[in-house]
Amino acid sequence: MRGIRRVLPPLLLVLSVLLAGCGIRPSGVAGAGEPLTGLAPGVTLYFVGGDGRLEPQLRRTGRLGTVSEAVSLLLSGPGDAGLRTEIGPAATRQVVVTTASATIRLMVPLTVDKVTARGIDQIVCTALGVHVQGGGARQTRVQVQFVQPTPESATKRACPLFT
Numbered sequence: 001m002r003g004i005r006r007v008l009p010p011l012l013l014v015l016s017v018l019l020a021g022c023g024i025r026p027s028g029v030a031g032a033g034e035p036l037t038g039l040a041p042g043v044t045l046y047f048v049g050g051d052g053r054l055e056p057q058l059r060r061t062g063r064l065g066t067v068s069e070a071v072s073l074l075l076s077g078p079g080d081a082g083l084r085t086e087i088g089p090a091a092t093r094q095v096v097v098t099t100a101s102a103t104i105r106l107m108v109p110l111t112v113d114k115v116t117a118r119g120i121d122q123i124v125c126t127a128l129g130v131h132v133q134g135g136g137a138r139q140t141r142v143q144v145q146f147v148q149p150t151p152e153s154a155t156k157r158a159c160p161l162f163t
Contacts, residue, residue, distance in 0.1 A: 040064040046125040047083035070130040071095040088114030105143045112150045125159035
């Protein structure tokens with residue numbers, strides 16, 4: 001009996017510690033957020049396929065690059081990939097990009113008569129693709145501003161492929 005009296009207090013102490021836990025309360029499932037982005041062998045540009053739908057084309061540049069670089073590359077055309085563009089030729093390919101309150105504003109070196117509605121989609125999807133892959137929000141909208149202001153320049157757009 002004497003042995004039990006010696007072992008009982010430490011045993012009760014261990015048992016109470018186990019029952020009390022470590023003071024950390026269980027929590028619900030915590031979200032991990034969005035998957036990793038930004039790693040890319042190149043940039044995805046959007047061109048028009050034979051059926052008139054937008055099709056992605058990976059340009060192997062060795063890095064993702066910026067929105068400005070991607071849209072400038074888009075303006076150089078589809079190359080010999082069997083795709084086409086609905087964006088007319090531009091004397092320069094420099095694109096000015098500004099961002100403010102969930103809007104990417106692109107000043108493109110084109111007049112609106114050089115771009116079809118599908119061509120505007122090409123620009124918007126290319127810009128948003130780079131933005132999202134670089135860690136930006138999918139909810140961001142793109143405003144394409146042309147050399148000569150038009151009502152189209154005020155429209156904030158989403159990529160039809162991302163909705």
